[in-house]
Amino acid sequence: MNELNTMGAEEIHVELALDLLKNFTFMTFQALLDVAGPIRTMELSRNYFKNHGEAGALNMQKRLGSPSDLPGAFQMGKLVLLWQRRDFVKTVRPDIMYWQNTRCLFEQAPPEFCLLFENVTTPAANRAICPDYEYVCDKMVTQGDPVCSGRGFLRPGSPYYGHLDQLHELELPNISKEEIDFWTIQVLGEEWVMCTKALLDFDEAEKVIVLLYQRVERYGRLKALELKKEFAANENDIAIGKVMEGLNSLFHQVGAIKCSTSQYLEKEIAECPFCNAPKEMGRQFEAFSKGICDELDPRWEVVHTQAMCDGDERCIRVIRKKAKALTE
Secondary structure: HHHHOOOOOOHHHHHHHHHHHHHHHHHEEEHHHHHHHHHHHHHHHHHHHHHHHHHHHHHHHHOOOOOHHHHHHHHHHHHHHHOOOEEEEEEEEEEEEEEEEEEEOOOOOOOOHHHHHHHHHHHHHHHHHHEEEEEHHHHHHHEEEEEEEEEEEEOOOOOOOOOOHHHHOOOOOOOOOHHHHHHHHHHHHHHHHHHHHHHHHOOOOHHHHHHHHHHHHHHHHHHHHHHHHOOOOOOOOHHHHHHHHHHHHHOOOEEEEEOOOOOOEEEEEOOOOOOOOOHHHHHHHHHHHHHHHHHHOOOOOEEEEEEEHOOOOOOEEEEOOHHHHHHO
């Protein structure tokens, strides 16, 4: 049986949001890779991945109420495994914690993305909470290994040295599935932002952007029918409008319809997690929307007459029939 058939509507929407955010992130990173090459891409991305780890660790620590020591690092690690949807096993010795997993949100990521996350983001997160704790990832599925695996070590001078086995059953505070889902979406959204920023730091960014928009538009065409099936079941509805409303919900964007006719739909969006993101992310979303329109009904278009990522106070999204279509 298809796994989606066993899910409720809300769970399907969460998985759809994760799928979209993952692909936006990976397409952005891959476009930079294809133009700049792996070495330059990793140079441009390294500080963003490092800051991502440090800030994420402090946010998790605040949420968990964990101390700045090894128990805090272990709790943070467990939370990361939850939001990454990792299917993992672990073994613990008095001086080493070893883990491996065969399933992860990043299993389709570009290999260089995983190298940065495991060798820059995760160690930076651990150092932010417990400087005595060192982490090494020694295998990765995206590098061709059958599993991902890593080891955590304690420096000999640590008061916990020789006692890792006393910590491996440390429980997380009570965190609901809904909160884990929310965290996952927020973290993936941040990774999309930081990959976009790394792209913009490249001296040939325009060349990358052209390639990226083409790929995102094609992705919109590929996802259009799936999104229509999920959000526009009523054939009397304007399918594109329903799909865009569904995407607003997936990405936690809040707003209200200001005008709606059979040929024109205007919505004001007052809250968006990407409101301070680079404007190129809004352009990516427009390219994605264009692909959706081209597949569902090329007589329609989606434009943003105002956008918060362009410095406006709100986003104004317009779904309308193209001028040529109005005269047909």
